[in-house]
Amino acid sequence: MLIHTRIEQKLLDAFDPVVLDVVNESHMHNVPAGSESHFKVVIVTPHFDGMRLLQRHRAVNAVVAEEIAKDIHALALHTYTPSEWYEYYAEKPPASPKCMGGEKKLPV
Structure with missing residues (x-):
């Protein structure tokens, strides 16, 4: 399964x-064709009511911890x-940040 x-x-x-x-979003990064290594998840659920951003991210990360x-x-x-x-995004979902890649370094 993919x-x-x-x-x-x-x-x-x-x-x-x-x-x-x-x-x-793997195709946008320095990885072999057909890779599945970079993903963006947009998720909207009432389960997040009353949760802070960090709690939401931890909840999602826990569900996909194996991956x-x-x-x-x-x-x-x-x-x-x-x-x-x-209120904010129904018509245009947010974009993911650009990846620096595993081999690209920030200037010192």
Whole structure:
């Protein structure tokens, strides 16, 4: 089963989201063609009501912990309650930050 599919199914089962978009962004990075190592997850669920951002990210990370440990190099999380989503992003989901890559270094 594709990593993308496993992530998506686990998040659907755990959070019953009203919006879920799991995007394989590996092609935007310095990895071999067909890689599944860089993902963006946009998830909107009432389960996040009353949770701070860090709590939401920890909850998502816990659900996909196996994939993070074995397969994923980068996971950009965009986590919202339904009211936040419809107020801010319903028409244009947020973009992921650019990757510096594993071999690229910041200037000293």
